[in-house]
Structure formats: structure tokens, C-alpha cells
Amino acid sequence: MAMTRSFCFALFVVVVCGIFGQGSTSTASLGNTLETMKRKLENLERGLQQVQRSINQLTRCQAPFVQLGSSCYLFSYMKKSWSDAQAYCRSMSSHLATITSWSEDKKIIIYVQNNFPDYFTWWIGGNDMASEGNWVWVENNRRVSYSNWGPREPNNEDNEDCMEIFHDKKPEWNDHLCHLAHQFICEK
Numbered sequence: 001m002a003m004t005r006s007f008c009f010a011l012f013v014v015v016v017c018g019i020f021g022q023g024s025t026s027t028a029s030l031g032n033t034l035e036t037m038k039r040k041l042e043n044l045e046r047g048l049q050q051v052q053r054s055i056n057q058l059t060r061c062q063a064p065f066v067q068l069g070s071s072c073y074l075f076s077y078m079k080k081s082w083s084d085a086q087a088y089c090r091s092m093s094s095h096l097a098t099i100t101s102w103s104e105d106k107k108i109i110i111y112v113q114n115n116f117p118d119y120f121t122w123w124i125g126g127n128d129m130a131s132e133g134n135w136v137w138v139e140n141n142r143r144v145s146y147s148n149w150g151p152r153e154p155n156n157e158d159n160e161d162c163m164e165i166f167h168d169k170k171p172e173w174n175d176h177l178c179h180l181a182h183q184f185i186c187e188k
């Protein structure tokens, strides 16, 4: 009888240990599965964000804007004063173009030469309205560092405070009278 009791006790221990042992294995396995699913969800979320960025990029630059390199421009056939041109650009969620490198300048020059050979003047975003001789971009009020002024420009003749690309023999920058109506280039 004593032996039967010992045997039963041993059996009980084996069964209980088995149940609890299996339980901890299942818990660990569930934890691993959840961890894997979490990683997959995180990857999926990153993928979706990437797709969203690509969609934003594609829809950001639609006609009448054109993509040149990493920026998006509108070359306007309309003629407006510099301030009206900037207001128009703003109404199109953009600003008069900020040209910050020869690489960007060259892309714009080539585009203008190829597509608008008969258009000679284009307002862009530089101006020295606030302080004579201190040229800033209207987009962000940052100082103009890269520049492509023509010979003896800017000359502030009759108080010229607005920047244009003057496309004669070769396209260069000139300061001109802000109230004059010119074509213009918006950027976003």
C-alpha cells in the first residue's frame, strides 16, 4: 500500500511537471511568434511609409510644374510684376525660384533655352527691397550666396530691387525694376 502511494505521488509529480513544462514552452513559443509578427508589422509600416513618400513625390510635381532634378518649377507664360508673380507662385503652393547652385542654375538655363527661346526675362526670388545691396531669397529670407550676375550687375539703376534671369547672349542675372511685368519662375 505504501509503495502504491509512493508510485502515485511520483506519477503525480511527473504529470504536473509535464503540464507546467509544456505550458512554459507554449508561452515562450507564443512570445516568439508575437515578436516575429511585431517585426513584420514594423517592416510593413516602413514599407507603407516609403510608398506614401513616393506617392507624395509623384503628385507634388504635376503640370503646369515640371521636375528638373530634385526640384519642381513652373515657367509662366504670363507676365506679372515681381510681387504679383510671387503672389501667383504662393497661390500655387510655391514661391519665386530660389537658385542656390550652378547645378540648379544650369538646369533652369538649359530648360529655358530649349523651351522658351523667344522669352528673355524671368523673375526669380532674389530681392534687395529691405536693404539696398543685401540680396535675399523671398522663399526664406536667406542671403543670396551662389549668384550668376551679368557684367556690372547688380547696378541698382533707378533703384532696381528685384532679380531676374536676363536671357540675351547667355542667361545671366540682372537687378530690375520690380513693377515691370515679366515672365517668372516658381519653385516648390
Ligand SMILES: [Ca+2]
Binding pocket: 071, 097, 098, 099, 100, 104, 187
Ligand atoms: Ca531652388
Ligand SMILES: [Ca+2]
Binding pocket: 128, 132, 133, 156, 159, 160, 161, 162, 175
Ligand atoms: Ca537694389
Ligand SMILES: [Ca+2]
Binding pocket: 153, 154, 155, 156, 157, 160, 174, 175, 176
Ligand atoms: Ca540692373
